[in-house]
Amino acid sequence: MPFLDLLSVERVRTDLAARDKNDLIEQLAALLAGSADAGAVRDALRARERLGGTGLGHGVAIPHGRSSAVEQASAAFVRLATPIDFGADDGIAVDLVAVLLVPAHFTDQHLKLLAELAELFSDGEVTTALRAATDPAALLATLRGALRANA
16 A cells, blocks of 8 residues: 555645644644544554654654554655754754554555655655645645656
8 A cells, every 4th residue: 555545635734833753743643543542643653753763864754653543554744834853863853744654463564655755755856845835735746746756
């Protein structure tokens, strides 16, 4: 299942305001939760962050988690109004965030999705275009175009 299949315009945000990494995780959990318990979603994302930061570098992070509290994978994508420290190795604050939550049994699919995103965000032209998108619909269209081009 490709990342785009998990993403809808309702879970895409531009200029999201987050004070810090913890505040962002809280907001991402609420965005992803749907019918699931937002606390369980938050706990899954935080548990993964405790294992090691998910900041890729170049202003991009991919917080993700697995949870038995969800039956279907879901994703969101946000561009932050103001970059925040996400503990990336390069020290660059993060402003582009793709978040992924999968059921506990989605081990292989989870890894494939993360690889898809890591490849996408290694392209500087893509991240520049994402930063220039004017609204959630344009941001989603940019993601769609970039992911299809990489397929």
